Amino acid sequence: MVVILKQGVTKTQIEEFTNWIQQQAEVQVSAVYGAQTTILGLVGDTSAIDIDLVSSKDVVETVKRVQEPYKNANRKFHPDDTVVTVAGDRTIGGTQFSVIAGPCSVESEEQIIEVARRVKAAGATALRGGAFKPRTSPYSFQGLKAEGLDLLRRARQVTGLPIVTEIMSLAHLDLFADVDVIQVGARNMQNFELLKELGHCDKPILLKRGLANTIEELLMSAEYIMAGGNHNVILCERGIRTFESYTRNTLDISAVPILKRVSHLPVVVDPSHATGITWLVEPLSKAAIVAGADGLIIEVHNDPGHALSDGAQSLTPDQFDGVMGEIGRTVDFCGKTL
Amino acid sequence: MVVILKQGVTKTQIEEFTNWIQQQAEVQVSAVYGAQTTILGLVGDTSAIDIDLVSSKDVVETVKRVQEPYKNANRKFHPDDTVVTVAGDRTIGGTQFSVIAGPCSVESEEQIIEVARRVKAAGATALRGGAFKPRTSPYSFQGLKAEGLDLLRRARQVTGLPIVTEIMSLAHLDLFADVDVIQVGARNMQNFELLKELGHCDKPILLKRGLANTIEELLMSAEYIMAGGNHNVILCERGIRTFESYTRNTLDISAVPILKRVSHLPVVVDPSHATGITWLVEPLSKAAIVAGADGLIIEVHNDPGHALSDGAQSLTPDQFDGVMGEIGRTVDFCGKTL
Amino acid sequence: MVVILKQGVTKTQIEEFTNWIQQQAEVQVSAVYGAQTTILGLVGDTSAIDIDLVSSKDVVETVKRVQEPYKNANRKFHPDDTVVTVAGDRTIGGTQFSVIAGPCSVESEEQIIEVARRVKAAGATALRGGAFKPRTSPYSFQGLKAEGLDLLRRARQVTGLPIVTEIMSLAHLDLFADVDVIQVGARNMQNFELLKELGHCDKPILLKRGLANTIEELLMSAEYIMAGGNHNVILCERGIRTFESYTRNTLDISAVPILKRVSHLPVVVDPSHATGITWLVEPLSKAAIVAGADGLIIEVHNDPGHALSDGAQSLTPDQFDGVMGEIGRTVDFCGKTL
Amino acid sequence: MVVILKQGVTKTQIEEFTNWIQQQAEVQVSAVYGAQTTILGLVGDTSAIDIDLVSSKDVVETVKRVQEPYKNANRKFHPDDTVVTVAGDRTIGGTQFSVIAGPCSVESEEQIIEVARRVKAAGATALRGGAFKPRTSPYSFQGLKAEGLDLLRRARQVTGLPIVTEIMSLAHLDLFADVDVIQVGARNMQNFELLKELGHCDKPILLKRGLANTIEELLMSAEYIMAGGNHNVILCERGIRTFESYTRNTLDISAVPILKRVSHLPVVVDPSHATGITWLVEPLSKAAIVAGADGLIIEVHNDPGHALSDGAQSLTPDQFDGVMGEIGRTVDFCGKTL
Known part of the structure; x- marks a missing residue:
């Protein structure tokens, strides 16, 4: 999951947000700091994270899933055809x-x-x-x-x-x-x-x-x-x-x-x-x-x-x-x- | 309701269709005959007619409603605002x-x-x-x-x-x-x-x-x-x-x-x-x-x-x-x- | 710009890609490595980067713009209303x-x-x-x-x-x-x-x-x-x-x-x-x-x-x-x- | 072409409209009169009729084409495949x-x-x-x-x-x-x-x-x-x-x-x-x-x-x-x- 933060977000806000997200799921959070934008990369099992809830945080500009939000229906976890x-x-x-x-x-x-x-x-x-x-x-x-x-x-x-x-x-x-x-x-x-x-x-x-x-x-x-x-x-x-x-x-x-x-x-x-x-x-x-x-x-x-x-x-x-x-x-x- | 018939439909088929439609609802049916197309105009209370059923008749090319298919919600029959x-x-x-x-x-x-x-x-x-x-x-x-x-x-x-x-x-x-x-x-x-x-x-x-x-x-x-x-x-x-x-x-x-x-x-x-x-x-x-x-x-x-x-x-x-x-x-x- | 790389991409491929992207525009590239996914964050002036070209690289899963691709029409660079x-x-x-x-x-x-x-x-x-x-x-x-x-x-x-x-x-x-x-x-x-x-x-x-x-x-x-x-x-x-x-x-x-x-x-x-x-x-x-x-x-x-x-x-x-x-x-x- | 007229249109208006449409193309016009609606059926070569122009007449509720508006590309007039x-x-x-x-x-x-x-x-x-x-x-x-x-x-x-x-x-x-x-x-x-x-x-x-x-x-x-x-x-x-x-x-x-x-x-x-x-x-x-x-x-x-x-x-x-x-x-x- 990639979280793009709003312009002007402070280090403290990023820490707060990181702590909060890590209460939601076992993920590692890495930050990329730019002049105008900060990007957080979340790696781990993100399927338990409610993407709408993340979007609703006021430090968040947009969120993008990298992994599919479905598990049981996902071929990655069940490679063989279901009959x-x-x-x-x-x-x-x-x-x-x-x-x-x-x-x-x-x-x-x-x-x-x-x-x-x-x-x-x-x-x-x-x-x-x-x-x-x-x-x-x-x-x-x-x-x-x-x-x-x-x-x-x-x-x-x-x-x-x-x-x-x-x-x-x-x-x-x-x-x-x-x-x-x-x-x-x-x-x-x-x-x-x-x-x-x-x-x-x-x-x-x-x-x-x-x-x-x-x-x-x-x-x-x-x-x-x-x-x-x-x-x-x-x-x-x-x-x-x-x-x-x-x-x-x-x-x-x-x-x-x-x-x-x-x-x-x-x-x-x-x-x-x-x-x-x-x-x-x-x-x-x-x-x-x-x-x-x-x-x-x-x-x-x-x-x-x-x-x-x-x-x-x-x-x-x-x-x-x-x-x-x-x-x-x-x-x-x-x-x-x- | 306007019913456009398929090319090559016979008079007998038109009569059969007309009889059938008049069993569905109290409507008058008038026909316009062209070289390639016959058009039927249905006038009267067409709200009881199932448009899908009419479309499914094999003499029918297309059907077009002239009146709205809703009655209770229709302002025509209830001119005043509902509060x-x-x-x-x-x-x-x-x-x-x-x-x-x-x-x-x-x-x-x-x-x-x-x-x-x-x-x-x-x-x-x-x-x-x-x-x-x-x-x-x-x-x-x-x-x-x-x-x-x-x-x-x-x-x-x-x-x-x-x-x-x-x-x-x-x-x-x-x-x-x-x-x-x-x-x-x-x-x-x-x-x-x-x-x-x-x-x-x-x-x-x-x-x-x-x-x-x-x-x-x-x-x-x-x-x-x-x-x-x-x-x-x-x-x-x-x-x-x-x-x-x-x-x-x-x-x-x-x-x-x-x-x-x-x-x-x-x-x-x-x-x-x-x-x-x-x-x-x-x-x-x-x-x-x-x-x-x-x-x-x-x-x-x-x-x-x-x-x-x-x-x-x-x-x-x-x-x-x-x-x-x-x-x-x-x-x-x-x-x-x- | 956020670039999500395909699974299994090697360090060498990431370096090659990073060099290539830095020839396109003056951007800094930071990587977030996950078990399944690697995410690159590109910060700087990304408007010169052709997003279709980036998508077409075979190491790339998806690309997401963070900044708008328009400049002259962008209020960020022209805060006052044009009359x-x-x-x-x-x-x-x-x-x-x-x-x-x-x-x-x-x-x-x-x-x-x-x-x-x-x-x-x-x-x-x-x-x-x-x-x-x-x-x-x-x-x-x-x-x-x-x-x-x-x-x-x-x-x-x-x-x-x-x-x-x-x-x-x-x-x-x-x-x-x-x-x-x-x-x-x-x-x-x-x-x-x-x-x-x-x-x-x-x-x-x-x-x-x-x-x-x-x-x-x-x-x-x-x-x-x-x-x-x-x-x-x-x-x-x-x-x-x-x-x-x-x-x-x-x-x-x-x-x-x-x-x-x-x-x-x-x-x-x-x-x-x-x-x-x-x-x-x-x-x-x-x-x-x-x-x-x-x-x-x-x-x-x-x-x-x-x-x-x-x-x-x-x-x-x-x-x-x-x-x-x-x-x-x-x-x-x-x-x-x- | 089927033309559905607005409620309350008079016989004179229908005649005027019929005359006008017959100046546009060689068509026969037949009318179906209902209590609430009058329907005109136009038969003949309607391809020369500008449907937008017909729609714009104030006696007209809606218009429906029965025939396709294309001729040269139409299989009806060119049954064999073009190679x-x-x-x-x-x-x-x-x-x-x-x-x-x-x-x-x-x-x-x-x-x-x-x-x-x-x-x-x-x-x-x-x-x-x-x-x-x-x-x-x-x-x-x-x-x-x-x-x-x-x-x-x-x-x-x-x-x-x-x-x-x-x-x-x-x-x-x-x-x-x-x-x-x-x-x-x-x-x-x-x-x-x-x-x-x-x-x-x-x-x-x-x-x-x-x-x-x-x-x-x-x-x-x-x-x-x-x-x-x-x-x-x-x-x-x-x-x-x-x-x-x-x-x-x-x-x-x-x-x-x-x-x-x-x-x-x-x-x-x-x-x-x-x-x-x-x-x-x-x-x-x-x-x-x-x-x-x-x-x-x-x-x-x-x-x-x-x-x-x-x-x-x-x-x-x-x-x-x-x-x-x-x-x-x-x-x-x-x-x-x-």
């Missing part, structure tokens, strides 16, 4: 590539079972479907809730696919007891109370990056879960908010190799939410694979009763068949197995 | 200007009572202080929690100032029973389960804009609370995330007159969090007042035991005295009273 | 407040003279009008060019108002010989060849911030002009590009007090382009004044032949009269004169 | 994949010839190198200018590689007479006077997306060049400015398939500038290829005299050899040839 076990016998991470597919919302038994069958036949490794839906408007459909979870379980029974579904409140935690992977949505990435609670279970958590959150903040949210003891965290890049309006969000493809380098956790990419555009799912899925992703999460919808419906961002099962062909070829090219 | 009553005898909104001041975190009884006394003496109308603290890192101080709420109550007893403090989870709701104003932080602006729950109490809610949320999304989150029956919502602009790095966030000053025009709810501005820089609090407070804000929320910190500390974004009580002088002059200039 | 003289007898900056008003484009002699008369009568201190227009589409009206400059001169003759107009290419520089203030638009803020050329004339330059440029980059572009010898630079905040779509851009009101603090140059604000919305001009103008701006640049349009036209972002002369009333009151409140 | 011929016998676009490599700046004859030899040996198809350098600071190295162009020519003579280099001002156009591909940098993407001039030559133009420019704006800038008669435009995605600070910019990978779909022009990707990080060049190059890019532009630097230097974003020739291996494999996987 998360799902539903007993499946894994996410390592040389196994995962494709989690299914509808945005669970709507009916027919729908979810039909989609589950189709995505399984196409090669998907898990079923996604929303029972609790975060919607911008209170007047929009909020999901089938507990009933939706029931329908997912039936689809699992029929197809054998593990189920991935989003939690929106720790009040619902009991309902998720036999869900295979609990998803934390982008809007809850910094719902710290929820993260802490999920740190006390041992279920795999699929943690989506918030729309305006940095890569480091995503890792700090993973750290919240891991600090509680649950190391089964899967990171998910799903697009960030920028000025570009052609796509709903901007897929930050660089986040994939960066997350893989700085962390040991598996990384999946959601091209459906990142762009909101069906025909972008195939090229972005391929881009994610060659960039090093461990899996994809893709929206697939089926609505035989409403022939008109196929979803601006949801693929039909037939379209998904085609995309899976390309995904399979690309996974193979990268030396992984689907 | 929120706080702690029985005080108000936020109208010609009364509010200054909510206090420390980022409640740290000790001495601290919070001393700060409360000082901000009251300077003219503040409410005391803020965090008991539950949303922190990016699990290793940072998370607040005194229930004990912090106790200390706030004591500070209220001593000074008579109503207290404003942040809730982070609906699991803590009981602890907030006698808090005067419950704050929903930027990171929880779209924690919809929390918003729904707050819609069932009658306490004033100070709702902060999320870092990457639009003005319309802020109003939709207010709508969640209001749809539940609680109309005591105070909106708060506190800066958005942009590429500019000089300030922590970018205060969107335009949001103030926009929110005042499109909504009837009171609007307060938080210059401390918007910028993270002490010396910007005064000019931005003045800007907020003349732009039409109903109040300010300002960080003031006092730490006599650690003379070094004055906070990068927190004013000392002495600095706050100076800022309040300018705030008072500006409120007066705008024909309001403090 | 720019315009057209011989008028000034921008200091206790004089400026209002530059006029149409987006010069369209005809009648139009520009009528608008000039009206804005002068309302109290404007200069006339703006575009002769060369930067348009996103090659099929949009590109301005009257040389003829537009002629018409501006006639409007100056009739009203006595100095004229402010945008240059788009150094090939046109001769045409601007008797323009009073040359405007560099947002899209040309980093057209460095144009900036260098403008540094060799002695005319006031109104430099607009680019849509995606930081405050520091704006000052570096001012530095390009000033390094050439022309110190008559007026900075202009006109909104930055963000995800918010209610307004065309997001006015960064914090930029006003920041620019006034770190630089001695006058700062004007353009609320018309920042928002693209007429009714926001008044509240944002007032916000800019109390935040410390030295002037405003406002679009006013008059089109008697087309009664329908009043401009989404242009005020009519009648509306401008009303806005000027509020501007006058606010300038007076701030102890300046219009 | 740009470079230096007589090479091509960019189609099934041929291009790799343009070389140093950020031309520094010396030895440097540029050595790098040219190495990148050619590794399989690059063109040599890049900056002679005129856009630098944020006037105190940074601005390039060797005319001498740099000479050195590029010598490197071409030695290796046979066509040369790609950036123009910063139309005043330098003569110097670029025998350059093979003229690059327009991100900061000049909306330097419309420069674009117009380049439209009058027949040289291939590599047009880089601006840091804060949308995909549509990039295409409109291509349209400026093409409207002048020069159809040899190569589009380049090189990262946009967002809040994420791990990378210098955020590579918008979605822009690749979008540009390929909506336009017929070749698209290249610059992973070096997009991220500023050497080790991201390989994964992002592969991502760009599978997403459909026609080429890459990569920084490679060689500085044998300064063993310390290898560039934060520049690969060494040895590193480039490795990256080219992966690029070759991926190009082959996509059925193209290098």
Whole structure:
């Protein structure tokens, strides 16, 4: 950690500050004195130091971390890839590539079972479907809730696919007891109370990056879960908010190799939410694979009763068949197995 | 609502779509046929229509709302300013200007009572202080929690100032029973389960804009609370995330007159969090007042035991005295009273 | 300047690097050695050091500037406010407040003279009008060019108002010989060849911030002009590009007090382009004044032949009269004169 | 084009507006009347309509384009891929994949010839190198200018590689007479006077997306060049400015398939500038290829005299050899040839 002090700070103030910082953590402090500026270098374990607290000291101009503020999620301390076990016998991470597919919302038994069958036949490794839906408007459909979870379980029974579904409140935690992977949505990435609670279970958590959150903040949210003891965290890049309006969000493809380098956790990419555009799912899925992703999460919808419906961002099962062909070829090219 | 259809859509498909949309809401649909494009105009009460669902129909190219998707928060349906009553005898909104001041975190009884006394003496109308603290890192101080709420109550007893403090989870709701104003932080602006729950109490809610949320999304989150029956919502602009790095966030000053025009709810501005820089609090407070804000929320910190500390974004009580002088002059200039 | 070295760098490499850096500038280099990290503190005049070149050295992890990279524009070296003289007898900056008003484009002699008369009568201190227009589409009206400059001169003759107009290419520089203030638009803020050329004339330059440029980059572009010898630079905040779509851009009101603090140059604000919305001009103008701006640049349009036209972002002369009333009151409140 | 009119607009005003719009372009106007809103649908060739002018009419609430505002660059009117011929016998676009490599700046004859030899040996198809350098600071190295162009020519003579280099001002156009591909940098993407001039030559133009420019704006800038008669435009995605600070910019990978779909022009990707990080060049190059890019532009630097230097974003020739291996494999996987 490097601390740049304000102009005119006295030797006594520097000593006082040095004593204070050494009460916070076991660090050595060395000073570089300039005509206009004094710079302090802090070496040792600085992860316990609250950078905001240091910034708030009135002798301090700015502070810069040299080391990452996350530990459990940091590859430096865990050089090997984490492979998360799902539903007993499946894994996410390592040389196994995962494709989690299914509808945005669970709507009916027919729908979810039909989609589950189709995505399984196409090669998907898990079923996604929303029972609790975060919607911008209170007047929009909020999901089938507990009933939706029931329908997912039936689809699992029929197809054998593990189920991935989003939690929106720790009040619902009991309902998720036999869900295979609990998803934390982008809007809850910094719902710290929820993260802490999920740190006390041992279920795999699929943690989506918030729309305006940095890569480091995503890792700090993973750290919240891991600090509680649950190391089964899967990171998910799903697009960030920028000025570009052609796509709903901007897929930050660089986040994939960066997350893989700085962390040991598996990384999946959601091209459906990142762009909101069906025909972008195939090229972005391929881009994610060659960039090093461990899996994809893709929206697939089926609505035989409403022939008109196929979803601006949801693929039909037939379209998904085609995309899976390309995904399979690309996974193979990268030396992984689907 | 305007729906632009895809090229090559048939008359039968248009009829099917029209029938479907008229099952969703009582609207009249008129079509404009062009060589390449067909445009449908939907007139009537479109607020019940789920725009995402419409977009997902495969005949649809794009959809554009003409009317706002919020009703309870909409000035069109409530032309008069809402004035929120706080702690029985005080108000936020109208010609009364509010200054909510206090420390980022409640740290000790001495601290919070001393700060409360000082901000009251300077003219503040409410005391803020965090008991539950949303922190990016699990290793940072998370607040005194229930004990912090106790200390706030004591500070209220001593000074008579109503207290404003942040809730982070609906699991803590009981602890907030006698808090005067419950704050929903930027990171929880779209924690919809929390918003729904707050819609069932009658306490004033100070709702902060999320870092990457639009003005319309802020109003939709207010709508969640209001749809539940609680109309005591105070909106708060506190800066958005942009590429500019000089300030922590970018205060969107335009949001103030926009929110005042499109909504009837009171609007307060938080210059401390918007910028993270002490010396910007005064000019931005003045800007907020003349732009039409109903109040300010300002960080003031006092730490006599650690003379070094004055906070990068927190004013000392002495600095706050100076800022309040300018705030008072500006409120007066705008024909309001403090 | 603080240089953080990569792990595993040897003493010899540090010596080599230190020698190299001392060939670049007269600085003292002190090292802080840690178990994992070595930090170098560089003190002295670091403005001549090319930070990109330093970053590119393979021993370097990251570099952080402690001092600002701009000199001529820096208040540290020029504590007094710069007051720019315009057209011989008028000034921008200091206790004089400026209002530059006029149409987006010069369209005809009648139009520009009528608008000039009206804005002068309302109290404007200069006339703006575009002769060369930067348009996103090659099929949009590109301005009257040389003829537009002629018409501006006639409007100056009739009203006595100095004229402010945008240059788009150094090939046109001769045409601007008797323009009073040359405007560099947002899209040309980093057209460095144009900036260098403008540094060799002695005319006031109104430099607009680019849509995606930081405050520091704006000052570096001012530095390009000033390094050439022309110190008559007026900075202009006109909104930055963000995800918010209610307004065309997001006015960064914090930029006003920041620019006034770190630089001695006058700062004007353009609320018309920042928002693209007429009714926001008044509240944002007032916000800019109390935040410390030295002037405003406002679009006013008059089109008697087309009664329908009043401009989404242009005020009519009648509306401008009303806005000027509020501007006058606010300038007076701030102890300046219009 | 859909025009939504303001509430309370009269029939006479609608007629006046309709007459006016039909003077602008040959369009049919149909109206949909609602209780609160009137919607006009404009069908026909709307590309000649200035959307800003329409928005500025006081009867207009908002306007929405249905058709793209670009024609020459639009795939709808040119279904086949454009293949740009470079230096007589090479091509960019189609099934041929291009790799343009070389140093950020031309520094010396030895440097540029050595790098040219190495990148050619590794399989690059063109040599890049900056002679005129856009630098944020006037105190940074601005390039060797005319001498740099000479050195590029010598490197071409030695290796046979066509040369790609950036123009910063139309005043330098003569110097670029025998350059093979003229690059327009991100900061000049909306330097419309420069674009117009380049439209009058027949040289291939590599047009880089601006840091804060949308995909549509990039295409409109291509349209400026093409409207002048020069159809040899190569589009380049090189990262946009967002809040994420791990990378210098955020590579918008979605822009690749979008540009390929909506336009017929070749698209290249610059992973070096997009991220500023050497080790991201390989994964992002592969991502760009599978997403459909026609080429890459990569920084490679060689500085044998300064063993310390290898560039934060520049690969060494040895590193480039490795990256080219992966690029070759991926190009082959996509059925193209290098």
